[in-house]
Amino acid sequence: MNKQVMIEVMNLSKSYKGVEVLKGINLQVEKGSIFALLGSNGAGKTTTIKILSTLLKQDGGEVKLAGFDVVKKPREVKKNIALTGQYTAVDEILTGRENLFMIGKLLGIENTKAKVEMLLKQFDLLDDADRRVSTYSGGMKRKIDIAMSLMGTPNIIFLDEPTTGLDPQSRKSMWKTIKQLSKTGVTIFLTTQYLEEADELADKIAILDKGVIIAKGTNDEIKNIIPSNIIELYFRTAEETEKANLLLNKYNAIIVENSNKLRIETHDSVNEVIDILNDLKAVNLEVENFEKKKASMEDVFLKVIGHDEERRGFRCKQ
Ligand SMILES: Nc1ncnc2c1ncn2[C@@H]1O[C@H](COP(=O)(O)OP(=O)(O)OP(=O)(O)O)[C@@H](O)[C@H]1O
Numbered sequence: 001m002n003k004q005v006m007i008e009v010m011n012l013s014k015s016y017k018g019v020e021v022l023k024g025i026n027l028q029v030e031k032g033s034i035f036a037l038l039g040s041n042g043a044g045k046t047t048t049i050k051i052l053s054t055l056l057k058q059d060g061g062e063v064k065l066a067g068f069d070v071v072k073k074p075r076e077v078k079k080n081i082a083l084t085g086q087y088t089a090v091d092e093i094l095t096g097r098e099n100l101f102m103i104g105k106l107l108g109i110e111n112t113k114a115k116v117e118m119l120l121k122q123f124d125l126l127d128d129a130d131r132r133v134s135t136y137s138g139g140m141k142r143k144i145d146i147a148m149s150l151m152g153t154p155n156i157i158f159l160d161e162p163t164t165g166l167d168p169q170s171r172k173s174m175w176k177t178i179k180q181l182s183k184t185g186v187t188i189f190l191t192t193q194y195l196e197e198a199d200e201l202a203d204k205i206a207i208l209d210k211g212v213i214i215a216k217g218t219n220d221e222i223k224n225i226i227p228s229n230i231i232e233l234y235f236r237t238a239e240e241t242e243k244a245n246l247l248l249n250k251y252n253a254i255i256v257e258n259s260n261k262l263r264i265e266t267h268d269s270v271n272e273v274i275d276i277l278n279d280l281k282a283v284n285l286e287v288e289n290f291e292k293k294k295a296s297m298e299d300v301f302l303k304v305i306g307h308d309e310e311r312r313g314f315r316c317k318q
């Protein structure tokens with residue numbers, strides 16, 4: 001049997017002052033899963049989250065949360081969701097425990113005290129619960145923010161870039177928190193700029209680029225699109241770079257914009273690299289320098305976008 005769909009986005013579009021920032025996106029998120037919307041700055045991630053959480057009205061398309069239309073049934077939608085981020089609700093003068101308690105009272109929930117203690121424990125904040133939030137680290141502030149949004153037992157939680165700006169240790173701790181949260185059955189919709197974060201956390205990933213979903217699927221499906229490694233070859237002149245590009249066409253070589261650099265995806269095979277260098281040597285094309293890189297999100301974008309475009313001579317940003 002198919003799992004229940006908690007978030008359904010159909011042909012969603014949005015413009016700001018005539019500039020289209022979401023261009024007809026389609027998504028489905030299953031109940032209890034973690035979904036990551038992956039994209040770089042300005043891709044449209046926050047805009048999507050704002051529409052899904054009823055803070056912003058779309059121009060076109062339909063969005064349903066827990067079966068309720070965000071435009072027609074905003075009140076029912078709000079009952080199902082929790083939105084975190086920017087710790088807007090967190091009062092810095094109050095302690096962590098007091099903040100949670102205050103939200104519990106505002107929401108009028110029963111057993112506020114027990115719920116507060118449970119969340120403090122779940123988020124590993126018991127030791128710091130009686131300190132003012134103003135003394136918390138960035139990671140702890142985010143945790144208390146998420147804990148506050150969970151006082152109301154939401155079915156769906158939105159996390160807009162939950163780890164951006166956190167140090168590696170706090171990021172790991174936040175990942176753990178999100179995974180634990182997921183085990184409670186809540187559906188999590190998060191945005192991130194980090195491929196490894198989406199990989200670590202999400203059951204399904206969608207890559208958003210300039211308002212368009214350019215790839216979506218499970219981690220493995222997404223990874224299959226991504227080249228395992230990139231090599232870059234530096235040449236002396238633009239002419240030599242062009243020549244090498246033509247010669248290495250079968251490897252889907254790409255010239256890096258405004259440079260004499262050629263980028264090639266490899267699958268970590270030494271023989272492949274040797275073949276490439278031999279091909280160049282055979283026509284006396286001298287490689288000035290050589291660099292091996294891990295694939296970045298930019299490379300993923302290139303790869304996905306490249307499917308629909310003429311690849312030969314296709315250029316990419318530095
Ligand atoms: N209120 C607004 N008025 C005009 N343009 C806006 C507004 N909000 C966002 N935009 C534009 O819409 C595009 C998408 O913005 P959005 O904030 O959704 O991106 P994002 O993926 O969340 O980026 P970031 O990673 O920087 O948070 C950007 O080009 C942005 O400049």
Ligand SMILES: [Mg+2]
Nearest residue numbers: 045046047160
């Ligand atoms: Mg954003």
